[in-house]
Amino acid sequence: MKKTYKIDVDCANCASKMEKAAQETAGVKDAVVNFMTLKMKVEFEEGADPAVVMQDVLKNCKKVESDCEIFL
Amino acid sequence: MTAKQKKMLLRILLAAVFMLIFVLIPFDRLLPKKIAPYVRFGVFLIPYLIVGYDILLKAVKGIINKQVFDECFLMAVATIGAILLGEYVEGVAVMLFYQIGELFQSVAVGKSRRSISDLMDIRPDYANIEEDGQLVKVDPDEVEIGTVIVVQPGEKVPIDGVVTEGVSSLDTSALTGESLPRSVHPGSSVISGCINQSGLLHIETTCEFDESTASKILDLVENSGMKKSRSENFITKFARVYTPAVCYGALALALLPPLVRLLMGTTPAWSDWIFRALTFLVISCPCALVISIPLSFFAGIGGASRQGILVKGSSYLEMLSKTKTVVFDKTGTMTRGTFEVTDIDPSEDAALTWAAERSPKEIKAQLLEYAALAECHSSHPISRSLQEAYIKEISGSPDEISAASSKKGSAGGAEKLSSSPAEKDAAEGAEKVSPNPLDQNRVSAVEEISGHGVEATVDNLSVLVGNAKLLRLKQIDPPAESTSKASTVVYVAIDGKYAGTITISDVIKPTAPEAIAALSKMGITDTVMLTGDNRAVAEEVASLLHVSQVKSELLPQDKVLEVEKRLQQKKASDTLVFVGDGINDAPVLARADIGIAMGALGSDAAIEAADVVLMDDNPVKIASAIRLSRKCMRIVYENIYFAIGIKLLCLLLGALGIANMWLAIFADVGVMVLAVLNAIRALKA
Numbered sequence: 001m002k003k004t005y006k007i008d009v010d011c012a013n014c015a016s017k018m019e020k021a022a023q024e025t026a027g028v029k030d031a032v033v034n035f036m037t038l039k040m041k042v043e044f045e046e047g048a049d050p051a052v053v054m055q056d057v058l059k060n061c062k063k064v065e066s067d068c069e070i071f072l
Numbered sequence: 073m074t075a076k077q078k079k080m081l082l083r084i085l086l087a088a089v090f091m092l093i094f095v096l097i098p099f100d101r102l103l104p105k106k107i108a109p110y111v112r113f114g115v116f117l118i119p120y121l122i123v124g125y126d127i128l129l130k131a132v133k134g135i136i137n138k139q140v141f142d143e144c145f146l147m148a149v150a151t152i153g154a155i156l157l158g159e160y161v162e163g164v165a166v167m168l169f170y171q172i173g174e175l176f177q178s179v180a181v182g183k184s185r186r187s188i189s190d191l192m193d194i195r196p197d198y199a200n201i202e203e204d205g206q207l208v209k210v211d212p213d214e215v216e217i218g219t220v221i222v223v224q225p226g227e228k229v230p231i232d233g234v235v236t237e238g239v240s241s242l243d244t245s246a247l248t249g250e251s252l253p254r255s256v257h258p259g260s261s262v263i264s265g266c267i268n269q270s271g272l273l274h275i276e277t278t279c280e281f282d283e284s285t286a287s288k289i290l291d292l293v294e295n296s297g298m299k300k301s302r303s304e305n306f307i308t309k310f311a312r313v314y315t316p317a318v319c320y321g322a323l324a325l326a327l328l329p330p331l332v333r334l335l336m337g338t339t340p341a342w343s344d345w346i347f348r349a350l351t352f353l354v355i356s357c358p359c360a361l362v363i364s365i366p367l368s369f370f371a372g373i374g375g376a377s378r379q380g381i382l383v384k385g386s387s388y389l390e391m392l393s394k395t396k397t398v399v400f401d402k403t404g405t406m407t408r409g410t411f412e413v414t415d416i417d418p419s420e421d422a423a424l425t426w427a428a429e430r431s432p433k434e435i436k437a438q439l440l441e442y443a444a445l446a447e448c449h450s451s452h453p454i455s456r457s458l459q460e461a462y463i464k465e466i467s468g469s470p471d472e473i474s475a476a477s478s479k480k481g482s483a484g485g486a487e488k489l490s491s492s493p494a495e496k497d498a499a500e501g502a503e504k505v506s507p508n509p510l511d512q513n514r515v516s517a518v519e520e521i522s523g524h525g526v527e528a529t530v531d532n533l534s535v536l537v538g539n540a541k542l543l544r545l546k547q548i549d550p551p552a553e554s555t556s557k558a559s560t561v562v563y564v565a566i567d568g569k570y571a572g573t574i575t576i577s578d579v580i581k582p583t584a585p586e587a588i589a590a591l592s593k594m595g596i597t598d599t600v601m602l603t604g605d606n607r608a609v610a611e612e613v614a615s616l617l618h619v620s621q622v623k624s625e626l627l628p629q630d631k632v633l634e635v636e637k638r639l640q641q642k643k644a645s646d647t648l649v650f651v652g653d654g655i656n657d658a659p660v661l662a663r664a665d666i667g668i669a670m671g672a673l674g675s676d677a678a679i680e681a682a683d684v685v686l687m688d689d690n691p692v693k694i695a696s697a698i699r700l701s702r703k704c705m706r707i708v709y710e711n712i713y714f715a716i717g718i719k720l721l722c723l724l725l726g727a728l729g730i731a732n733m734w735l736a737i738f739a740d741v742g743v744m745v746l747a748v749l750n751a752i753r754a755l756k757a
Contacts (some may be wrong), residue, residue: 011180012363013143016308032300036185036370044174063137066130 003050005040007033008069018068021060027053040070073179080175084168087123091164093117098426108265109158116160124151124167143357150350154733157343166354166733173741180748181363195290196230196264212281215256223273229266232284233275234636235259240271247289248688250379265289288679292382301386303708307365310716311358312750318356318723322349325727333720344729351726354736355719364711364747372704378755381697388683390708391666392701395596396646398694401660402603402613405670406691407585411454411560411576413461416440418572422427439572443564445515446528446535454560455526457576458537523546525562536565543570578609580616583692588617590695593708594702600638602631631660651694668694704754711747718743 009015016033022031022040027048032041038048042057044050058070073081097107121128131148147170154163198209198223207222212230215221220236223229229242241253245266246396246680256262262275265286300308326349330340369386376383383389400406416436444462447455511601518528521669524545525538536542540550540563548565551573562574588599599619603610603626610624641650648656650664653671658681661667669682671689679685686693722739725731731739 010174011143011359012181012366013311013357013359016311016362017139023386034366034370035181036367038185066133066137 001050002041002043005042005054006071007038007040008071009033009035009038009065010067013070014065017064018061020062022057025053025057025060028057031057074182077175077178077182080171083123084171084175087119087164087168090119090122091116091161091168095161108364112160113155116155116164120151120155120164120167123164124148126172127167133390143359146353148355150353150733153346153350157347159347164732166737169734169737170354170741172441173737173745176745177359177363177748178742180745181367195286196228199230200227202226215277215281217277217280219751220274220276223268223275225268225270225272227268227271228269229262229264229275229285230284231275231277232263232279233277234261234263235273236276237274238271240264240273242268243269246378247285289377289382292384292679292685299417301369301390303390303705303712304369304386307361307712311362314358314361315356318352320725322352322356325349325352344496348726348729351731351736352723352731354733355722355726355731355739358738360715360719360740360744360747361594361712363744364715364751365708366709367748368704368711368751368754371751372700372707375704375755376697378699379693379696379700381693381700382679382685382687383697383701384683384685388666389701389704391647392649392684392698393705394645394647395649395698395701397598397600397638397642397648398591398596398636398651399600399602399648399664400651400691400694401631401653401657402605402610403578404689405651406587406601406617407578407580407613411457413440413457413574414577414579416572417575417576419570434643439564439566440465440574442530442533442535442566442571442576443537443562445511446518446526446532446537448512448515448522450516452527454562454576458562458574483569533567537562539563580613581689581691583690585617586620587691587694590692591620591698594698595694596698600634602626602634604628628656628659631657632663635660635664639663649694649698651691653689668697707750707754711750715743715747716748 006070007015007018008034009018012035014071015033019031019033022028022033022042027045029044029045030044033039034041042050042054044053054070056070061068061070080088086332094112095117097111099115101112102108127144127147130144134145148606151163154160154166196212199212199215200207201215201219202208202222207224212603219260221231221233225240227230235256236256237258239255239257241255242262243253244263244266246267247263253269254266256273261278263286264274264284291744326346330342330345334340366386366681369389373383373386373390375390383392416439418432418435418439439460440458444458447458450456514531516529518526521538521542524542525536527536527542527546529535536546536548539561543563543565546565546568548568548570550563550570562576564571564574591599597620597682598625600621601610601614601619602623603613603619605624607624610622614622623630626634634649635650642648647665649666649668650660651668651670652661653669661669661681661683666684667682668684668686669679670686670691670693684697686697719739722731722735726736
């Protein structure tokens, strides 16, 4: 399953760090951050609950980039 | 500017004013020698903290979260280092300029983000629904299939549908890049994203908002980032290696040379080397690289979509730029894919019987009329072309007919003809005009003879329309078969006698030769045409188009094999492009390096199967797409070389002690801003 989230982040490098953090979160199959459209597209693993996984994604993203925001 | 940006601007101005004041105050003369340095340190902390507190905070958070090497950390280390070395002004200035750069970047990116989204401003915000005689604006998401929506002049069509009421012309330029307006009338299907230019339209929706053309296109362009190009991946990987590498380099620069000097017995000059190391750190931020490459692609894709060329991802744009071979389907790609009457040839004795005392032109018209009427119940492509040619003949407005014929693929052609726009206008002007030129009352006893043609009675005359076999079947001698097999010849017999032939052929698109010429001008001379048609037709078309190779009489699976053969022969770095209309060549589209589907307005299958979608069916767009991709890639490489080059140069100068903090700031922020500005060029086609 794929879902798109709106994000807020200041710089391109930070966006790519978020992308890496999201990709490495358990339950996430793939994640792509588009800095230009400020959107994060997340593909979830089979059977993962997006609501739960996204909390972890947000936590991991905050770790690498404290200023970022994901609008869940 | 957003609130965040305004706040930043205020902080920058405030800090700059404080700094200027403190620079001008001669602390050493005003205060006793013992306390002056401490006071100086204290007052310079004020502008430093005003402008840099968030950077310091983020640096601390980064360390807590084990994300040491981020740019905030670098800036914090560099500026604190400068301050500890007693370079207060430099320390504050570096922070100040870093923030100015960041602000500038934020504004520039915001601007480009907006200019791209403006370009793709096809997303409709609302739909009008009539309730109790009043128009109500509703969210297009809430409109269900089959609802009648109202589109006023100047408004965007929000959802795909069919016109139920009203006549107008639609501006499709936001979708196709073509400025020619398209006229619509009851029965025509309309797609979302077009702008209604003249009349009020009532439209019955045929799909939901999410499934509408405009939504799909936006979705496609916005998600094009999912397929990242090799250059983008390269830069991402490069950035991940680059930052730590420069940081370790800085550490080495700060420690090794002084230690070596110490061992050699000279003064270690610690502060000098540490300062050089700090300069190193400032240069190390990879933002210029990380932003400019995706931004270039994004701008390129945005600019292309403005011209009706949808690219599904930056990787495809990258591959498209390396095109060496273009393979294309004939029917529907280089030709219209619809049969058209190209010649009417009445027999010489025709004038004696059913068409006595008429001019040759009238005889031709009469022959076509009889043939069209006899075929008026059939929806066979050949019958349709006869009907269309006849309507065109009497209405005398070829544009409208071709517009109607290009639409007929989706809905039944025969019904559509009865509401041809030209005729609709005529009906409105003077009601006595028959609503349908193909008056079916004149036709009776229609009998379709499978594989042969049609026999019908028109105006009490027996009319036969079909192939030569049909005439022989009815004991009429057809004339010798024509030598050219490049077209279909329809034989007509009236009142039991041979009356003449009507030649029908698939017409080459007027821009097709130009398209091939444009490709070869760009250095793409390997153009291959594949077709299922017979050799004569294929070669005639090929010679008109000047393609380099032609393969005829191919079954759909042969086309896949042919493309596969060529894929194996070519160099890995070259790209093979296949262009088709997406109707029955989806497997080939998928197999080629790049599949370009054309004429995609309203065809979901084509949008699904292809990597690049041309919204209209103009083959010249193939060359435009390749040209755009090349321009975009040129900008991408410019940015890569420029950004990496300047950074490495500055690193070298910094290590040698020639570059100061100011140059370092330029290497960081200035390069990025220039790269962003360069990337934006890709928007303009």
